[in-house]
Every structure is written in C-alpha cells, then in structure tokens.
Amino acid sequence: xxxxxxxxxxxxxxxxxxxxxxxxxxxxxxxxxxxxxxxxxxxxxxxxxxxxxxxxxxxxxxxxxxxxxxxxxxxxxxxxxxxxxxxxxxxxxxxxxxxxxxxxxxxxxxxxxxxxxxxxxxxxxxxxxxxxxxxxxxxxxxxxxxxxxxxxxxxxxxxxxxxxxxxxxxxxxxxxxxxxxxxxxxxxxxxxxxxx
Amino acid sequence: xxxxxxxxxxxxxxxxxxxxxxxxxxxxxxxxxxxxxxxxxxxxxxxxxxxxxxxxxxxxxxxxxxxxxxxxxxxxxxxxxxxxxxxxxxxxxxxxxxxxxxxxxxxxxxxxxxxxxxxxxxxxxxxxxxxxxxxxxxxxxxxxxxxxxxxxxxxxxxxxxxxxxxxxxxxxxxxxxxxxxxxxxxxxxxxxxxxx
Numbered sequence: 001x002x003x004x005x006x007x008x009x010x011x012x013x014x015x016x017x018x019x020x021x022x023x024x025x026x027x028x029x030x031x032x033x034x035x036x037x038x039x040x041x042x043x044x045x046x047x048x049x050x051x052x053x054x055x056x057x058x059x060x061x062x063x064x065x066x067x068x069x070x071x072x073x074x075x076x077x078x079x080x081x082x083x084x085x086x087x088x089x090x091x092x093x094x095x096x097x098x099x100x101x102x103x104x105x106x107x108x109x110x111x112x113x114x115x116x117x118x119x120x121x122x123x124x125x126x127x128x129x130x131x132x133x134x135x136x137x138x139x140x141x142x143x144x145x146x147x148x149x150x151x152x153x154x155x156x157x158x159x160x161x162x163x164x165x166x167x168x169x170x171x172x173x174x175x176x177x178x179x180x181x182x183x184x185x186x187x188x189x190x191x192x193x194x195x196x
Numbered sequence: 197x198x199x200x201x202x203x204x205x206x207x208x209x210x211x212x213x214x215x216x217x218x219x220x221x222x223x224x225x226x227x228x229x230x231x232x233x234x235x236x237x238x239x240x241x242x243x244x245x246x247x248x249x250x251x252x253x254x255x256x257x258x259x260x261x262x263x264x265x266x267x268x269x270x271x272x273x274x275x276x277x278x279x280x281x282x283x284x285x286x287x288x289x290x291x292x293x294x295x296x297x298x299x300x301x302x303x304x305x306x307x308x309x310x311x312x313x314x315x316x317x318x319x320x321x322x323x324x325x326x327x328x329x330x331x332x333x334x335x336x337x338x339x340x341x342x343x344x345x346x347x348x349x350x351x352x353x354x355x356x357x358x359x360x361x362x363x364x365x366x367x368x369x370x371x372x373x374x375x376x377x378x379x380x381x382x383x384x385x386x387x388x389x390x391x392x
Contacts, residue, residue: 010365121365166364169206169317172372174364179392188384196375 002116002193003096006105010166011149012127014177014185015120016101021186023099026193031092032101035085043084045077053078082160102153106170107161116193119166119174120185126178198312198389199292202301206362207345208323210373210381211316212297217382219295222389227288228297231281239280241273249274251298251352278356298349302366303357312389315362315370316381322374 005022009015016032023030031038040047089108092098093115100109106117122130128142140148157165168174173192175185201218205211212228219226227234236243285304288294289311296305302313318326324338336344353361364370369388371381 119364119370123365164360164363167360168315168362168364168367168370169319171364171370172375174315174367174370176368179368180388184391192376195380 002114002196003098004093004109004112004115005099005118005189005193006109006115007099007101007118007120007189008106008165008171009102009120010122010127010146011153012131012146013120013122014130014182018120018177018182018185018189019099019101021182022189022193025186025190026099027097029092029098030101031098035088035092035100035103038088039081039085042088043081045081045084049077050081053081104157104161107157107163116173116189116196117171118189119168119171120177121166121174122176122178198310198392199294200289200305200308200311201295201314201385201389202305202311203295203297203314203316203385204302204361204367205298205316206318206323206342207349208327208342209316209318210326210378214316214373214378214381214385215295215297217378218385218389221382221386222295223293225288225294226297227294231284231288231296231299234284235277235281238284239277241277241280245273246277249277251349300353300357303353303359312369312385312392313367314385315364315367316373317362317370318372318374 005019005026005028007015007019007022009019019032020030022028036047036050039045039050043050085103086108089100089103089105092100093109093112096114106119109115110117124143124146127146131146132142154165157163163170173188175188177185180188201215201222201224203211203215203218205215215228216226218224232243232246235241235246239246281299282304285296285299285301288296289305289308292310302315305311306313320339320342323342327342328338350361353359359366369384371384373381376384
C-alpha cells in the first residue's frame with residue numbers, strides 16, 4: 001500500500017482530474033488548490049502570488065528572476081515560497097493518506113518508500129482539445145498557451161530540483177491520458193497504490 | 197487491441213525480459229536478437245557490427261563518428277544501418293502482432309495508431325543489482341557500465357530522432373520495473389495491449 005501519491009502533470013493532460021478521482025476512490029486527502037491555501041497561511045504571501053509563481057517561477061524572465069528581489073542572503077521571494085512549499089509537503093506526507101498534485105512533490109518526497117510517483121501527459125492534439133473544451137477559446141492560440149505553461153513548469157522544476165521535468169526516470173509510472181483515457185489512468189493508479 | 201508493441205528500455209532494467217514475456221502471453225512475434233539477424237541479411241553488415249552500433253552509434257566519439265567514413269553523399273555506415281533498420285521495422289509493423297525491443301522503433305512507428313509504446317526504467321541500485329546477478333562482476337564498476345551503456349543509447353536516439361531518450365512524452369506508458377517488478381509490468385502491458 002502506498003500512502004502518498006504525487007501526481008505531476010502536463011497542463012492540459014487532465015492530470016488534476018485524474019488525481020482528484022484517484023484520491024476519492026482511495027479515500028485520501030487531495031491537495032491541489034487546498035495546498036495553496038495552506039501555503040498562503042504559512043508564508044503570508046497572497047494566494048494570487050502563489051498561484052502565479054508556485055509552479056511557474058522563474059517564469060519567462062529567467063535571468064531577470066534570478067537576480068532581482070533577493071535579500072541580503074541572496075534568497076528571492078521565489079526561494080522563500082519554495083522553502084515553505086517544501087516544508088508543507090513534507091508535513092502532509094508525514095500525515096500520509098494523500099494525493100498531492102504538482103509543486104515538485106515527486107522530488108521533495110523522492111526518498112520516501114511509501115510514496116507512488118506518477119506523471120500524466122498527453123499529445124498536443126488531445127491537450128488542445130481538452131483546454132478548448134474546458135476553458136473555451138482565448139486570445140492566444142491553445143497550442144501557444146500549452147507550450148508556454150508547460151515550459152514554465154519545466155523551468156521551475158529544473159531550477160529547484162536540477163532534474164528534467166517529464167523524464168520517465170523521475171516517476172514510477174507515466175501515463176498518456178490521451179491514449180489511455182482518464183478512467184483507465186485512475187484505475188491503474190488506484191490499483192498500483194493498493195498493490196505495491 | 198494494439199497489434200504492435202515497442203519496448204524501449206534502460207540497460208539493466210529488465211525491459212528485454214519483460215518484452216519477451218509480454219510477447220509470449222500475447223502470442224506475438226518477438227524481435228530483439230532476431231532483428232539483428234534480419235538486419236544483417238538485408239544490409240550485408242556483420243552481426244557483430246550491428247550489435248555494436250545499432251543502438252550505440254554514434255558512440256563515445258560523437259564528433260569523430262559524425263565526420264569520418266562517409267560516402268560521397270555524406271552518409272556514414274551508421275546512416276546506412278539506420279536506414280535498413282528503419283525499413284525492416286516498418287515492414288515488421290506492417291505484418292503486425294509483434295513486440296519490438298529498442299532500435300528507436302517507438303520513433304519509427306510513432307504515427308501508427310495500432311502501436312503501444314512502452315518505456316521500462318529502474319533506479320540505479322536495482323539496475324546494478326540486476327546486472328551483477330545476471331552478468332557477474334566485471335572489470336568496470338557496474339554503475340560505470342550502466343551509465344556508459346545508457347548514455348550511448350541516449351546519444352544514438354538523439355542523433356537519429358532529435359528527441360530526448362527516456363522523456364515520458366515519447367511513450368504511452370513508462371514503468372519503473374524496480375518498484376513494480378517484472379511480472380506486474382508484463383501484466384500491465386498485456387492488459388493495455390488487449391484493452392486499447
């Protein structure tokens with residue numbers, strides 16, 4: 001039995017929905033937006049700042065981000081947010097029976113043996129279809145939005161973990177939700193969490 | 197039902213054994229060493245050359261490889277081997293009901309909708325354990341052998357496909373055989389091949 005499941009996911013892959021359903025089926029707590037509330041409380045940073053930067057720093061202006069707004073010890077607000085996020089994720093894992101979405105939780109909890117690490121991805125066509133259905137048309141092309149959002153997730157992950165986001169080796173199981181479908185992904189994750 | 201399964205695998209992950217077992221369970225043809233025979237027949241190159249270079253070119257001397265031994269059109273022996281390999285893999289896929297191990301088959305067959313693409317990996321400790329048990333101790337440290345072999349696979353893949361070897365997005369499902377165990381990997385692959 002794995003008491004903790006981390007779900008990392010490409011934007012547009014439906015990973016969050018899969019994670020929520022898996023948590024319900026297992027009777028586990030589900031941390032996604034809930035995590036943002038906890039981080040806000042703990043850090044004093046606004047929910048808006050955390051939503052914008054928690055997974056997306058250093059963001060588009062990588063070099064700008066790296067050198068501005070640091071304190072005397074060289075820590076940026078992003079570093080502070082990372083530290084608070086990490087501590088909260090470690091605490092939640094300690095309590096167990098939970099599914100945590102994103103926020104480098106796979107890396108933060110990589111040494112725990114009671115943790116199943118999952119990555120959900122899909123091809124561009126399926127992701128486009130999904131975000132257009134869910135969020136409707138917007139100014140930017142869906143493909144551009146997807147690429148930008150997933151690129152900043154990858155940069156944030158690289159910056160704080162020094163690993164490449166989306167490498168199969170970072171996770172115990174990686175699934176293409178476009179081919180497999182959301183329901184089958186949930187079944188596989190729930191089955192593995194129970195079996196292992 | 198997926199009629200073709202490509203299995204890419206880290207050296208030491210047991211991916212070949214998993215592929216063979218999955219082929220038996222599905223009643224599919226299994227192409228690994230068998231593929232080398234076919235390539236030798238078709239290309240006129242020796243089995244030894246193909247074993248050494250088919251997945252390991254451009255090898256350690258990347259730049260040396262890129263510029264020496266080319267014909268007037270700029271094609272190296274490695275390029276010729278790649279072309280023959282690709283054609284044979286396309287022919288096998290056309291016949292269907294097969295499991296193909298390695299040799300960039302995932303990339304070569306990426307546009308087919310009757311193909312399930314799998315990647316098998318494991319952490320360093322499990323891979324070390326496996327190769328020491330299977331092949332015994334050798335001069336080089338097991339970790340060094342593993343890193344070198346997997347590095348050349350990654351370089352070969354990058355050279356011919358321009359993709360990063362081991363990125364989850366290249367495959368429909370990626371499994372950590374160290375955590376899941378070989379038998380469970382076989383079950384999952386066979387189940388997905390039948391269901392999808």
